[in-house]
Amino acid sequence: MIGHFFKVFFITFFIALLTLGGIIYGYIKISNPIDDVISNTKNPINLTTDSNAKIDEEKLTPFKEAIKNSKRLNVLVVGFEHNRTDAIMVVSFDRKTEKANIIAVPRDTYYKRDGYKDIGSQKINAIYQSESIDGLIDAVEEIMSIPIHRYVTVDYDAVKKCVDILGGVEVNIPFEMSYHDEYDTSPLSIEFQPGKQLLNGQKALEFLRFRKNDDGSRSIGDIGRIKLQQEFIKNAIKKTISYKLGSILEEMYKHIDTNFSFTELIDLTGDLVQFSTDDLKCELLPGEVTSIQNLSFVKPNYEKILKMVYELYGLTDN
Secondary structure (H helix, E strand, O other), rough: HHHHHHHHHHHHHHHHHHOOOOOOOOOOEEEEEEEHEEEEOOOOOOOOOOHHHHOOOHHHHHHHHHHHHHEEEEEEEEEEEEEEEEEEEEEEEEOOOOEEEEEEEEOOEEEOOOOOOOOOHEEHHHHHHHHHHHHHHHHHHHHOOOOOOOOEEEEHHHHHHHHHOOEEEEEEEOOOOOEEOOOOOOOOOEOOOEEEEEOOOOHHHHHEEEEOOOOOOOOOOOHHHHHHHHHHHHHHHHHHHHHOHHHHHHHHHHOOOOOHHHHHHHHOOEEEEOOOHHHHEEEEEEEEEEEEEEEEEEEHHHHHHHHHHHOOOOOOOO
C-alpha cells in the first residue's frame, strides 16, 4: 500500500550516498513519461505458454560482453510493509561515466513461477516471502538480463524514522484525501486538504499510503501513484542534500538490511563527487497492464526492456 513511499525513500537514500561530496542540485530528471512505458494491452498473459526469458539470446551476446567490461554497479532496493514486498527498484551507477539510473519495477510485474498454482504467486512481489532476497534477485536478473551486485532492504518504520531525521518533507497535496481503515494492522486515518504542507514521518506515511477516498471520489492505481509521487521525490532529494549527509547516512544505515558494508558505502561516494542530477535518469520498467482472473498484472515488454538495458550499457539496439 505504501510502495511509492518506499520508492521515494530509496531514491532519497541513494541520492544521499551520491551527494556526500556536498553538491546541491535543483531538480531530478524524469526521463521517460510513465504513459510511454506502461500501456494497456489486448494481448493477455498465457499461463501455459508465456515464459520469462523473452530477450533474444543472439542480441544478448554483445550485451553480455559490454556487462563484462563495464564498471556499472547495480543495486536492488526493496521495501517492505508487514513483511510483504511493497516496492522494488534497481539503482544503477556507472563509476566510469558517473551517470545513474533508477529503474522502478512495478510490484504487479508478471513473473512465471513453476510449481506455484496460486495466481497471486506469479507477481514479482510474491517471491521474497517464499524464496527470500536471493530469489528476488534471480527474478530481476532474469527479467532485465543484468547482474545485481548488491541489495538494500528497509521497512516503513525505518522510512518514517529517516523522514523525521530530515525534519519532514514539503509536498503539494493535489486534492482532498480522506480514507480510513480501522482494520488495518495499524488503524489508518488519512485526512489532507489540498495545498502545500510539511509532512513529518507519520504524515508522510499516511500521504503515501493513500489509494482512494472513502466516498469513491478518488481512486488511483499502482501506476497512478507513481505519477502522484514525482513532486515528493524531488522535494525529498532537495531536503536530503541540504543536511549533513554523513550523519544522516550513519543513522539510515542502522535501519536497513544490506550486503553493502558501511565502509563500501563510504568508499562509493569517492566516485561520486562530480555527480549531477543532469546525469540521473528515473525510469519505469516497460510493460503492459493486463489481468488474470481479476488480478491486475504488468506484463513485461521485453522489446522495450532490451532497448533500455542496451542504452544502460552504451549499446545501440540494431
